[in-house]
Structure formats: structure tokens, C-alpha cells
Amino acid sequence: ANADVAETQSTYGSILFGQGRTDEAEKALRQAIILDPTLSGAHINLAEFYRASGDNEKSEQAYAAAVVANPDRADLRYGHGLSLVRLKAVPDAIEELMAAMHLDPANSRYRTTAAIALDSMGRTDDAFALFGPTIAGGATDANLLGTAIQLGLKLGRYAETLKFAEALARLQPNDPQLEELVRQLQAAVQHGR
Numbered sequence: 001a002n003a004d005v006a007e008t009q010s011t012y013g014s015i016l017f018g019q020g021r022t023d024e025a026e027k028a029l030r031q032a033i034i035l036d037p038t039l040s041g042a043h044i045n046l047a048e049f050y051r052a053s054g055d056n057e058k059s060e061q062a063y064a065a066a067v068v069a070n071p072d073r074a075d076l077r078y079g080h081g082l083s084l085v086r087l088k089a090v091p092d093a094i095e096e097l098m099a100a101m102h103l104d105p106a107n108s109r110y111r112t113t114a115a116i117a118l119d120s121m122g123r124t125d126d127a128f129a130l131f132g133p134t135i136a137g138g139a140t141d142a143n144l145l146g147t148a149i150q151l152g153l154k155l156g157r158y159a160e161t162l163k164f165a166e167a168l169a170r171l172q173p174n175d176p177q178l179e180e181l182v183r184q185l186q187a188a189v190q191h192g193r
Contacts, residue, residue: 006036010045017049025049037069040076047079056086067096074104081113090121101130108141115147119154127151131164139167149181158188 013028029049032042043066050059063080070076081096097114104110111130118127131148139145145168152161162185169178 006032006039006042008032009035010039010042013042013049014045017052022049022053040066040070040073043069043076044079047083051083051086056083059083060087072103074100074107074110077103078110078113081117085117090117093117094121108139108144111135112141112144112147115151119151124151124154128155128157128160135164139164140171142168142171145171158185161185162189 009028009032013025013032016028017025026049029042029046032039033046043062047059047062047066050062060083063076063083066076067080077096078100081093081100084093084096094114094117097110097117101110101114115127115130128151145164148164149161149168152164165182165185169182172178
């Protein structure tokens with residue numbers, strides 16, 4: 001009864017894929033996009049269908065088409081960035097990951113992934129710059145703080161890294177390794193290193 005509704009086709013495609021009916025699943029997912037090209041969930045489902053099927057190139061193409069139709073959707077930019085990473089197109093991936101981060105600055109996963117990608121290209125200073133003082137003060141994501149700590153230690157920027165370590169210690173009290181890291185960073189900062 002709802003075969004002409006994009007959301008229905010998208011959900012149906014996902015169900016068919018779960019049942020191993022890949023040809024029918026792809027057809028339903030494509031139909032959802034035809035019915036509503038702005039429905040980001042349908043684009044994501046199709047791109048992830050291709051990824052799960054082992055076709056990273058088609059996955060990237062599906063995300064690229066989704067971004068053209070919906071350039072202001074952070075989730076699509078992020079998915080496209082990850083698909084580009086899988087194709088080893090890291091400079092292009094960084095552009096998409098940064099776009100996702102700017103579209104949704106509160107999303108710590110987008111920020112963390114962009115930083116890791118930048119660091120992988122030898123741009124550790126740029127990666128660490130994504131974690132400013134406001135992040136250290138209000139972050140509640142252990143992965144984000146852990147990434148900031150790793151980058152700060154790699155760069156030898158102990159005063160800034162101490163703020164991230166203290167924030168992580170507040171999130172994970174009674175962690176002896178973290179307490180020791182904070183002590184070592186405090187000593188390094190006091191001795192002007």
C-alpha cells in the first residue's frame with residue numbers, strides 16, 4: 001500500500017538485504033532514492049548496502065551522489081569521507097570529514113575521525129588544532145579526549161595535553177595509568193618542558 005513512499009522502500013530494501021535477497025534489496029533502495037532524492041537515509045542505506053556487499057567503489061559513488069543531492073547533511077559527508085578512506089583517497093576524505101565536522105561541530109566522532117585522518121597524512125599539528133581549549137573543558141567523549149592526548153604527546157605539547165588528560169581523568173576516575181599520566185604531564189609543565 002505504501003510502495004510509492006520513499007521511506008517504505010528504503011526500509012524494505014534493508015529488510016530484503018538482511019534476508020540475503022540482494023538484487024531485490026538494491027532495487028528497493030534505488031527506488032527509494034528515485035521517489036525522494038533528498039531522503040538521506042535511503043542514500044546511506046544504499047551506500048552501506050554496497051559497502052557490506054564488498055563494493056567500495058559503488059559505495060563511494062552512492063555517497064557522492066547523496067552529497068550532491070544533500071550537501072548540508074553532516075551524516076552524508078561523514079559517510080562519504082569514510083568511503084573515500086576505504087578507497088585510500090585520504091586527502092579527499094579529509095575534505096569530507098572536515099565538512100561533516102563543520103556542519104555538526106558537536107559531534108565528537110566526526111572531529112575525532114577528521115583528526116585521525118589528518119594525522120595519518122603527517123598533518124599532526126592540524127589534527128591537534130581541532131581540539132581547542134573549549135573541547136578540553138567540556139568534552140565527555142573518552143575517545144575524543146584520548147585522541148587529543150595521543151596527538152598532544154606526539155607533538156610534545158604537554159601543557160595543552162595536560163588539560164585533556166585531566167578532563168579524561170574526571171570521566172574515568174580511579175584509573176591508575178591515567179592518574180600517572182596526569183602526574184607526569186604536571187611535572188613536565190612545571191619543569192618548563
